[in-house]
Amino acid sequence: MQITSFKQYEEDYKKSVENPEQFWGEVAQNFQWRKPWFKVLSWNFEEPNIKWFEGAKLNITENCLDRHLATNGDTPAIIWESNNPEEESVTYTYKMLHERVCRFANVLKRNGAKKGDRICIYIPMVPELAIAVLACARIGAVHSVIFGGFSAKSIADRINDSQCKLVITADGAYRGNKQIPLKDVIDDALIGCPTIDKCIVLTHVRTPVSMLKGRDVWWEDEVKHVNDICEAEEMDAEDMLFILYTSGSTGKPKGVVHTCGGYMVYAGYTFSNVFNYKPGEVYFCTADIGWITGHSYIVYGPLSQGATSVLFEGIPTYPNPSRFWDIVEKHKVNTLYTAPTAIRSLMGFGEEPLKGKDLSSIRVLGSVGEPINEEAWHWFDEKIGGGKAPIVDTWWQTETGGIMISPIATVTPTKPSFATLPLPGIQPVLVDENGNEIKGNGVNGNLCIKFPWPGMLRTTYGDHERCKQTYFATYENMYFTGDGCLRDEDGYYRITGRVDDVLNVSGHRIGTAEVENAINMHAGVVESAVVGYPHDVKGQGIYAFVINPEMHGEAELTKKDILQTVTRVIGAIAKPDKILFVSGLPKTRSGKIMRRILRKIAEGDTANLGDTSTLLDPSVVEEIIEAAKNLK
Numbered sequence: 001m002q003i004t005s006f007k008q009y010e011e012d013y014k015k016s017v018e019n020p021e022q023f024w025g026e027v028a029q030n031f032q033w034r035k036p037w038f039k040v041l042s043w044n045f046e047e048p049n050i051k052w053f054e055g056a057k058l059n060i061t062e063n064c065l066d067r068h069l070a071t072n073g074d075t076p077a078i079i080w081e082s083n084n085p086e087e088e089s090v091t092y093t094y095k096m097l098h099e100r101v102c103r104f105a106n107v108l109k110r111n112g113a114k115k116g117d118r119i120c121i122y123i124p125m126v127p128e129l130a131i132a133v134l135a136c137a138r139i140g141a142v143h144s145v146i147f148g149g150f151s152a153k154s155i156a157d158r159i160n161d162s163q164c165k166l167v168i169t170a171d172g173a174y175r176g177n178k179q180i181p182l183k184d185v186i187d188d189a190l191i192g193c194p195t196i197d198k199c200i201v202l203t204h205v206r207t208p209v210s211m212l213k214g215r216d217v218w219w220e221d222e223v224k225h226v227n228d229i230c231e232a233e234e235m236d237a238e239d240m241l242f243i244l245y246t247s248g249s250t251g252k253p254k255g256v257v258h259t260c261g262g263y264m265v266y267a268g269y270t271f272s273n274v275f276n277y278k279p280g281e282v283y284f285c286t287a288d289i290g291w292i293t294g295h296s297y298i299v300y301g302p303l304s305q306g307a308t309s310v311l312f313e314g315i316p317t318y319p320n321p322s323r324f325w326d327i328v329e330k331h332k333v334n335t336l337y338t339a340p341t342a343i344r345s346l347m348g349f350g351e352e353p354l355k356g357k358d359l360s361s362i363r364v365l366g367s368v369g370e371p372i373n374e375e376a377w378h379w380f381d382e383k384i385g386g387g388k389a390p391i392v393d394t395w396w397q398t399e400t401g402g403i404m405i406s407p408i409a410t411v412t413p414t415k416p417s418f419a420t421l422p423l424p425g426i427q428p429v430l431v432d433e434n435g436n437e438i439k440g441n442g443v444n445g446n447l448c449i450k451f452p453w454p455g456m457l458r459t460t461y462g463d464h465e466r467c468k469q470t471y472f473a474t475y476e477n478m479y480f481t482g483d484g485c486l487r488d489e490d491g492y493y494r495i496t497g498r499v500d501d502v503l504n505v506s507g508h509r510i511g512t513a514e515v516e517n518a519i520n521m522h523a524g525v526v527e528s529a530v531v532g533y534p535h536d537v538k539g540q541g542i543y544a545f546v547i548n549p550e551m552h553g554e555a556e557l558t559k560k561d562i563l564q565t566v567t568r569v570i571g572a573i574a575k576p577d578k579i580l581f582v583s584g585l586p587k588t589r590s591g592k593i594m595r596r597i598l599r600k601i602a603e604g605d606t607a608n609l610g611d612t613s614t615l616l617d618p619s620v621v622e623e624i625i626e627a628a629k630n631l632k
């Protein structure tokens with residue numbers, strides 16, 4: 001099923017559009033099913049109602065583990081690299097991983113979990129995170145992984161939204177030279193989570209934690225009470241596999257739902273093709289499993305293809321900015337898949353960290369999560385790939401389940417800062433404000449997809465109407481991505497960024513409304529408005545305009561207060577980079593904040609503010625411009 005020439009790409013693409021059911025039916029033959037489907041696809045985008053591989057039965061872990069045992073049981077599945085470079089790396093072969101997953105699946109059962117139950121996972125980047133994820137899938141429980149940077153309140157909101165029954169966590173996490181008390185955060189979260197019966201705690205940093213009688217149990221004790229035989233639960237192709245929360249333009253994150261069959265086929269197919277993965281190669285994706293990139297391209301995609309995947313606990317700059325390159329050299333990494341923000345940050349250290357590092361094993365490079373600027377693209381190409389490794393700039397989203405628009409390594413001619421062409425099965429369209437398709441090349445528009453693909457979201461947990469309104473109601477009969485896009489003269493696609501109120505900070509998706517809600521929770525705050533602005537390393541930074549009552553002679557408000565509140569309410573990842581205290585915000589007569597103006601001010605482009613005559617009080621703009629000039 002691997003595409004090896006551009007001609008084959010064109011043929012496969014054509015086939016996938018002319019006869020999608022036949023195309024995906026054939027791709028799906030490369031996976032292991034307990035029972036075949038009677039229909040490849042039924043769909044409508046109005047409700048929406050999308051079903052792939054209807055009637056088929058499977059378990060994704062049989063595809064990711066069992067089916068490799070006979071021929072590749074001793075192949076490394078996961079190579080774990082600790083935060084601490086002095087610590088030995090740990091290799092789990094497919095056999096070992098299978099054994100651990102089955103054992104932990106039995107632990108879950110022993111603690112009352114069963115098919116369909118939602119399970120929250122809040123574990124650092126250690127092999128047990130992948131084991132926990134796969135153990136849920138093994139018994140048919142739905143995992144909801146939460147990134148380690150979220151606060152107790154964010155965790156509680158997510159647990160309650162999907163009524164999770166069980167939490168799996170660790171005592172703590174290492175992040176560079178910091179230690180994060182995960183269990184303490186979970187303890188705070190669980191005060192407000194009535195649906196949680198059990199909490200399984202992994203020992204990792206060995207910090208003292210409090211264990212609540214009857215609720216909390218140790219991972220290490222539990223695994224002693226069970227054996228390693230666990231038959232995989234038979235799942236319907238359309239049964240839920242996982243929920244992953246992501247930010248939108250409203251204040252409340254939504255639980256994106258992916259299902260077993262279509263997601264598996266899409267993650268596996270795209271992994272194998274986009275990275276041109278060859279058996280025996282070492283693949284290193286630097287994302288965290290707490291995000292979709294980790295779900296699809298650390299866990300499910302690579303493992304479904306029998307690949308060897310490096311799982312790294314730490315950060316690129318600890319103990320020094322050579323860390324990625326040391327890992328590449330040590331494990332002879334063939335494919336490195338990372339984010340533009342990491343590339344830009346490492347680029348900032350110059351060439352010193354690269355000196356003496358052997359990067360000759362690298363064959364393919366990948367980028368994900370945000371637009372990659374040309375400078376970073378060239379640095380990645382020349383300094384890391386030695387000008388020989390194709391860069392796959394992969395555009396996709398939590399909702400799409402897998403890569404959508406991207407070069408196919410060694411096949412598609414690349415172009416700096418372009419995601420290039422749609423993968424087979426993906427039918428992108430650009431539309432104008434009124435929903436009319438913009439045909440031809442050399443055009444800009446809002447990016448939509450007009451035909452279903454197996455990895456697409458099916459709903460947003462507990463609120464199907466929200467799924468419909470967010471993705472399928474803006475433009476009739478199309479999935480709306482929220483991204484702006486250019487199609488150049490060659491028909492190549494370049495993502496220009498979000499067209500809604502969603503920010504992309506270091507490749508992390510954050511809703512402006514979410515940050516505003518958090519800021520507004522602080523006692524002294526009257527109102528706030530948050531916008532993005534260009535940031536050299538993060539891609540986008542968070543700029544908060546906060547009405548300060550002190551300016552009206554009331555209680556004093558400090559930036560520290562605001563930062564603390566945002567960290568408490570959402571997590572450190574959402575902390576504003578800049579805070580400007582103002583006495584008022586630019587509003588229309590109907591009371592709507594004119595964000596367009598604030599965006600311009602945040603960008604420092606005050607010469608082109610556009611029409612301000614509809615503002616209730618235009619003088620407020622002058623005041624904000626003046627104050628912004630003095631902000632560091």
Ligand code: PRX
Pocket residue numbers: 246292293367368369370371372393394395396397398399419481482483495496497498504507508509
């Ligand atoms: O704006 C696009 C940007 O990231 C958004 C999706 O974020 P998330 O759901 O967190 O998933 C990130 C990892 C897949 C998109 O709407 N984005 C993602 N990849 C690219 C990108 N922007 C430009 N180029 C990309 N390659």
